[in-house]
Amino acid sequence: MKMISRAAATAVSSALIFGGAVIAASPASAVGSSACDYRPAYSPVTKATTTVNLRNGPSTSYYSKGLLTKRVRFDKLCSRNNHLWFYGKVLDGPNRGKWGWVNGHYLRER
Known part of the structure; x- marks a missing residue:
């Protein structure tokens, strides 16, 4: 036993x-900001146009860290793949304060 x-x-x-x-x-x-291939001197805060994933890296092959719902603000730090993916910080909602990647098709300037 x-x-x-x-x-x-x-x-x-x-x-x-x-x-x-x-x-x-x-x-x-x-994959954080080290994956960026463009860093603008100034980038306005954007809002999600629909519910979109906040990802761990700049493609859909990376896992989702959470969701940004419509109108949640996202502060872009840099981009990758010709501005297709943006790395930044979530400013509102349940994922406020998290850093991650969002597809640029779902972001619009305020």
Whole structure:
């Protein structure tokens, strides 16, 4: 019985360690402003034109960090792929304060 308990404890410990490694590795794959290929001297605050994903990187292959609903303000820092994707900070709503990438098709100047 003790052998089974030790084996179970070892398995659980290993799973927790492995799971922690996966969780710890996830933010390392985040793509921040270092992925930008254009940084304007000035960029006006924009608003989402519809509900849109705030992504971890500049394409739909990156995971969503949350949603920006219509009229949520987004402060653009820089862009990528000929202004198709913008990196910036969410200024309103439930994701206020988060940084991420938004597709420029869904952003308009105020």
